[in-house]
Amino acid sequence: MSEKIDVPSDAETAAVASDLRVVVARLRRRMRETGEPGDFSPSQSAVLARLDSDGPSTVTALARAEGVRQQSMGSTVAALQQSGYITATPHPTDGRQTLLALSDRFRDELHAHRAAKEDWLFRTIRAALTPEEQHQLATGVALLKRVADA
Structure with missing residues (x-):
């Protein structure tokens, strides 16, 4: 028999939306700390x-x-x-x-900065999350992609 999953209330979904906004903003700030190739709007x-x-x-x-x-x-x-x-x-x-x-010069710089950010994320994920949590994060990222593309 399959387990019935309750539909979250509007208040619960609103809380998740608020938390997600805050967490994404914090994550963006942390990634910016790894260095941006310029100060862009x-x-x-x-x-x-x-x-x-x-x-x-x-x-x-x-x-x-x-x-x-x-x-x-x-x-x-x-x-x-x-x-x-x-x-x-x-x-x-x-x-x-x-x-x-x-420009070729900027493309190289951009890719180097992206690689630095991805390296920071990789090291942080490995250090801060258990293997099970890393799998959960992968599932969460797939869900976030669906939200972003909706």
């Missing part, structure tokens, strides 16, 4: 992450993907380009557009 970080994961893009496509006006994205991109974090090249099929990409 949230919009700049989003653009850099998108260019890293999706590859070269236009200002228009970035604006659409991030849900901002093209003019706002243009300002964000201009600051990143001026600092040497991104490069601009003519679009290969549409001369009216420009393709933006991470």
Whole structure:
């Protein structure tokens, strides 16, 4: 016979949501302590992450993907380009557009900083959690991915 699982109350779900927000913020602060490759605004970080994961893009496509006006994205991109974090090249099929990409120097720096953060997480997980808790964390991460993608 299977065990019946009670549906959490609205108050319990609200408490989990609140705790999760606080824990994610604390975890982000701890990871920032491992070093960031620059001091970026949230919009700049989003653009850099998108260019890293999706590859070269236009200002228009970035604006659409991030849900901002093209003019706002243009300002964000201009600051990143001026600092040497991104490069601009003519679009290969549409001369009216420009393709933006991470600069090689910054991509290397970004990947090194990510590796440092992942190393910190790896060492902390191994040191702070039992093997059973590590398996529970893996299950929790899968659930958080579903929440983030919903």
